[in-house]
Amino acid sequence: MLTSSGIHAAAGPSLRAGLAVLLLATAPFGAAAQEYHVDLNADNVVRFISEATIEDFEGVTERIDGFIVLGDGGLVSGATAGSDFYLEVDLGSLDTGIGLRNRHMRDNYLETDRFPYATFSGSFAEVSEGNDGWKRVTGAGDLGIHGVSRSVEVACDVAPAGSGFRARCSFEVLLSDFDIEIPKVMFMKLADEIRLELDFFVTPAHLEGESP
Amino acid sequence: MKAAVNRIVLYSLTALLLTASALTAQERNWERRSAPVDVPVTVFHSPQSANLPTAETLQSGEWLFEISHRFFPAVSEGADALWGFDGPVYNRLGLAYAPTDRLLIGIVRTNLHDNLDLNAKVRIAEGGQGATPWMMGVSGGVAFNTEAPLGADDNEVQAYGQAIFNVLLGDRFAVGVVPSALYNPTIRLATREVDFALGLNAQLYLSEQASFLAEWVVSPTHPDLDPAEFEHDSGSFGIELETGGHFFKVLLTNQIRMNPAQYLAGSLDAFEAGQWRVGFNVTRLLHF
Numbered sequence A: 001m002l003t004s005s006g007i008h009a010a011a012g013p014s015l016r017a018g019l020a021v022l023l024l025a026t027a028p029f030g031a032a033a034q035e036y037h038v039d040l041n042a043d044n045v046v047r048f049i050s051e052a053t054i055e056d057f058e059g060v061t062e063r064i065d066g067f068i069v070l071g072d073g074g075l076v077s078g079a080t081a082g083s084d085f086y087l088e089v090d091l092g093s094l095d096t097g098i099g100l101r102n103r104h105m106r107d108n109y110l111e112t113d114r115f116p117y118a119t120f121s122g123s124f125a126e127v128s129e130g131n132d133g134w135k136r137v138t139g140a141g142d143l144g145i146h147g148v149s150r151s152v153e154v155a156c157d158v159a160p161a162g163s164g165f166r167a168r169c170s171f172e173v174l175l176s177d178f179d180i181e182i183p184k185v186m187f188m189k190l191a192d193e194i195r196l197e198l199d200f201f202v203t204p205a206h207l208e209g210e211s212p
Numbered sequence B: 001m002k003a004a005v006n007r008i009v010l011y012s013l014t015a016l017l018l019t020a021s022a023l024t025a026q027e028r029n030w031e032r033r034s035a036p037v038d039v040p041v042t043v044f045h046s047p048q049s050a051n052l053p054t055a056e057t058l059q060s061g062e063w064l065f066e067i068s069h070r071f072f073p074a075v076s077e078g079a080d081a082l083w084g085f086d087g088p089v090y091n092r093l094g095l096a097y098a099p100t101d102r103l104l105i106g107i108v109r110t111n112l113h114d115n116l117d118l119n120a121k122v123r124i125a126e127g128g129q130g131a132t133p134w135m136m137g138v139s140g141g142v143a144f145n146t147e148a149p150l151g152a153d154d155n156e157v158q159a160y161g162q163a164i165f166n167v168l169l170g171d172r173f174a175v176g177v178v179p180s181a182l183y184n185p186t187i188r189l190a191t192r193e194v195d196f197a198l199g200l201n202a203q204l205y206l207s208e209q210a211s212f213l214a215e216w217v218v219s220p221t222h223p224d225l226d227p228a229e230f231e232h233d234s235g236s237f238g239i240e241l242e243t244g245g246h247f248f249k250v251l252l253t254n255q256i257r258m259n260p261a262q263y264l265a266g267s268l269d270a271f272e273a274g275q276w277r278v279g280f281n282v283t284r285l286l287h288f
Helices: A004-010 A013-025 A099-110 B002-028 B075-084
Strands: A034-038 A045-051 A056-061 A064-070 A084-090 A117-129 A135-145 A148-161 A164-174 A193-204 B062-074 B089-097 B103-110 B115-127 B134-145 B156-169 B173-183 B194-205 B210-218 B234-242 B246-253 B277-287
Touching: A056 A099, A064 A193, A084 A193, A099 B277, A117 A148, A135 A164, B062 B075, B062 B103, B075 B277
Parallel strands: none
Antiparallel strands: A034 A064, A034 A193, A045 A056, A045 A193, A064 A084, A084 A117, A117 A135, A135 A148, A148 A164, A164 A193, B062 B089, B062 B277, B089 B103, B103 B115, B115 B134, B134 B156, B156 B173, B173 B194, B194 B210, B210 B234, B234 B246, B246 B277
16 A cells, blocks of 8 residues: 555655656646636626716626636635636627617627627735625736726625635726727717626536536 | 666656646636627618618517608798798607517507508518628508598508518618508598509618618509699608617608508609608617
8 A cells, every 4th residue: 555654755866856846847736726617507697887977778798707716725815826817708798778789889889790708817816804704805907808908906795605606896997998989979878987797606617517 | 676666656646646737727728618699680770761661670678769750841942941841740659669589569650641550570580690681571560540531431441561671782781672562552542452562772871870871662653543642652861870779860752651551652742852851760769
């Protein structure tokens, strides 16, 4: 029977050196890191909310996908090492309730034929305790919309849900920061500042396809 | 012997660690699980041209409210008639609802004979996304003339059916062909026949907000009517502005009748510059 002490006893200098190299090579994939994928079967929702002077409206979609990797510490206050994430939203699926306005959003502003996804990738900057079992997680990374990438910090509330987590995020962006031009005519009713709200669920990648 | 054990242990551990590493790396190797959603085919942006229907429908749950005017005086009457804007006008109010993405049901009323029109339109098929978008539909309706003119029965009924073929050429030029059948086109006559008309319409999209539109309706002649109130074909042209929830059409036309049971029968005036009238259609899309 080969035990860890047995290995240590049996290992000569060359074996120990080989093990060291192997462990270093595989260090980025530490066994404690856990990857989660967006649960496509959950009630995910992403809202793009425009609050203009004349008219408010929101574009809604459930088509969010991506992954979150929690580092060695998991979702623990103060522990952010080894974490990263990538999220994307299918902008062509945004529904404002009016087909014509959807087409204007797709064709005039977001140009979804060229830039079909809004993406957000980065890592956790901070994890702290929130209220009612939620944790406050700050993510810092690059937000990509309309082919333009901007560095942003986004605060999300995250709580355990089933075998994974539920995340709720809200933040504002300026369309002008992403080279999206709003026609300067009186009857256009799209605000430059858009509030994005994300509410989505992730499950461990190895349980993908199973109910949480 | 010790060296052999070392090699065995090292190889075994290598295999284990590489396997574990590969598995972990595979977990991180997230892949997109679906392609971007297919966007709907669009040919004409609006569900209607000046008068003719397009095959475009609304999104399920949407409402469409319409107010349209056709001014009586001709633009050629000049300043005395404020270049046609003095009125009076034929007025049309309409409301439509989309129970599904493909079905549009509506009611429109014009003050010409207080014609009340109950209608429906179905988008049957579409395709050509990314190449030459096309769309087909049918529409039909029943109209009641609740203020019947001399010679007509009270609430005299008319009916019509239209096939709609639309295609978009070169991303900007939409063309429509609308063969139509009309039952009881001349309510002032005792005879109740079925006539056929052919609608043709086109729209050139200058941008996502502005376009030129034109339409022509070839109508049957009715020489037995005096005056020949349906003698001429109908022509309209103008501009359309669209926002996220509105279509604004401003038109010049020789046809001041707006409901299908009326404009399909023909026009009193010829399509000549001296007979052009001003008209507008304003539609508002709503979602509650």
